[in-house]
Amino acid sequence: MSLKSGQRQFDLGRSFYFLWCGESLAVVGTALMEFALGVWVYTHTGSAVAFANVVLAATLPAVLFLPLAGGLADRISHRVIIVCCDVSLALLLFGVMALLWFDRLEPLHLYIFNCLASIVGAFRKPAYQAAVNSIVAPEKFTRASGLMSISKNASALVAPLLAGAIMAKAGLVTILAVDLMTFCSGTLLVIKAFSHVRLAPAHHDSAGKGSVFRGALGNIVAALNFFAAGHLMAGLLVYTMVRSALLSLATLMMTPLLLSTLGSQTLGMAYTWAALGGLSGAGLLISMGNPRRLMALVAVADVLLSVCIIAMGVVSQAFAYCALAFVAITAASVADASVNSLWMRKIPAGSRASVFALISMLTIATTSLAVFGGGLLVDHWFQPALVPGGLYAESIGRWLGVGAGRGVGMLFVVAGALFALMSLSVLLYGPMRRLDREQPQATAVRASDSPQVDAL
Known part of the structure; x- marks a missing residue:
């Protein structure tokens, strides 16, 4: 045996x-x-x-x-x-x-x-x-x-x-x-x-082959019911969407931030160190094996990430950008893989692909809105306000500086601060912090009225 x-x-x-x-x-x-x-x-x-x-x-x-x-x-x-x-x-x-x-x-x-x-x-x-x-x-x-x-x-x-x-x-x-x-x-x-x-034998429901499409629609409804059934899962979905959007916004906006101040060579170096940080974070998580308090680990890593994002909006040296990019993406890689592991543990077998697809769809949509909105804020508010003689030149400008790229720097500070508040709220809210200890919501979801066809 x-x-x-x-x-x-x-x-x-x-x-x-x-x-x-x-x-x-x-x-x-x-x-x-x-x-x-x-x-x-x-x-x-x-x-x-x-x-x-x-x-x-x-x-x-x-x-x-x-x-x-x-x-x-x-x-x-x-x-x-x-x-x-x-x-x-x-x-x-x-x-x-x-x-x-x-x-x-x-x-x-x-x-x-x-x-x-x-x-x-x-x-x-x-x-x-x-x-x-x-x-x-x-x-x-x-x-x-x-x-x-x-x-x-x-x-x-x-x-x-x-x-x-x-x-x-x-x-x-x-x-x-x-x-x-x-x-x-x-x-x-x-x-x-x-x-x-070893493949499980295929199952067929009484409605026949034509029910596959209807069953797929039923699984979409089941994915929505999964989040409607419990506020913790809905909270994790919102957290996943917002953190992905803010991280993507910061990653994409590194291009205009560095090109407008230090040039393309520094940008290439920063992205290289960011990728190395991603590998470092993934390796660190693998070496940890099966860490306990996974949601707390996510929140702590995201607090560190948010601090790095804020710092990137303030610093001006190439070395600082590269170091912050490495630490930020190391923390982001740990948090990303941990969040994915949480989803894998919590989603019931009958609706795995449906829930993963819904998460991906909402994440892409939220990220697109965040990038579009961030670009508008920089072009029409932050950057005009941080030029010499601008609205914030004598106040915020004393800390962030004025001139080219400072509007993107202000966006980094604002996005990082929002990210920090969200991560700290997870650490302070006990049920969310202990999410990985909760039992999976298997009974809260009914994937469809018929068995799943061949799990693999």
């Missing part, structure tokens, strides 16, 4: 590592592709609007399709969804390569490609998250989240450097060929991962 148990634990671990390696290749390939396509559009059009449209086309469609994608992933085999999405993306890449090879590629083609790729990614992401949740033992969720964080931060560090080098020497077609190989290799690893998992 113990031998079988040990074999089962080993198989589950091996399955996760194959799945993680496949996903890591997909993440690196996606990062290479996004960087290269943005560079190609900007160099061929010289338009910042065209560049922004590439980013929007790769982001906004996912918001519309994520709820349905999550509902389907709770009804259909995760393996089938992931493999189909990888094959679809490979076909899309092959189409772009053909257009580029015959010199027919236009920016409009890339908008369409990014839009379709975003839809494919919307179906893939919740299926992958739910698959990890299914094959990893609960006591190993934190380590799994740390490894997933390493993939994301490593791609942020390596992909721009690698894509820039390949683009300079071999052009876009080589980047796309590398992407094609990474996605195909990742698909093979995903298939290998599921080959080590």
Whole structure:
């Protein structure tokens, strides 16, 4: 009995590592592709609007399709969804390569490609998250989240450097060929991962095959009911949305902050140290194993992160920016992986993909609003008020300084202060601080009126 148990634990671990390696290749390939396509559009059009449209086309469609994608992933085999999405993306890449090879590629083609790729990614992401949740033992969720964080931060560090080098020497077609190989290799690893998992027999409800779509809609409702059933889960959702939005705002606004004061070289250094900090934080969390008081750890890490964000709005030296970026993203990486581990522990099995998809949709929407609103505040209020003779030049300007980039600095201070208040409120509110000790809300959610089809 113990031998079988040990074999089962080993198989589950091996399955996760194959799945993680496949996903890591997909993440690196996606990062290479996004960087290269943005560079190609900007160099061929010289338009910042065209560049922004590439980013929007790769982001906004996912918001519309994520709820349905999550509902389907709770009804259909995760393996089938992931493999189909990888094959679809490979076909899309092959189409772009053909257009580029015959010199027919236009920016409009890339908008369409990014839009379709975003839809494919919307179906893939919740299926992958739910698959990890299914094959990893609960006591190993934190380590799994740390490894997933390493993939994301490593791609942020390596992909721009690698894509820039390949683009300079071999052009876009080589980047796309590398992407094609990474996605195909990742698909093979995903298939290998599921080959080590004993699949449950498929279930069919009385309504027949046509009920899969209706069941997906039912799972969307179940995801909403999950948050409506308990204020702590709703609080964790709001916390996740706001922290992701503020962190994304600070990360994106580092570009105008440093370009307007210290130049592109310092910006590159800061992003490099930020990526190294992400790897450091993920490694730290993995070394901690299965930490207790996970929500308290999240809040403490976010307090440290908020202090770094505030400090970045005040300092002016390149060394200080790099050091703060390293510490900030180290703390952010610990908090991100810990929050993800909390979700993995709390979401009932029948609605995992649906809830993950809903979280992703709301996070993307909140982040987009925060970035848009932050840009408006800087352009129309903070920066005009912090020029010589401006409204805040003789008050706040004495602390933050006046001139170029100080409006973004003020945004950092305001966003960091709000972030600190939110994190401290979690530490002070006992039930939220002890959230990881609460039992999962399995009884509060009814995924659908019929059994789930084949969890993997």
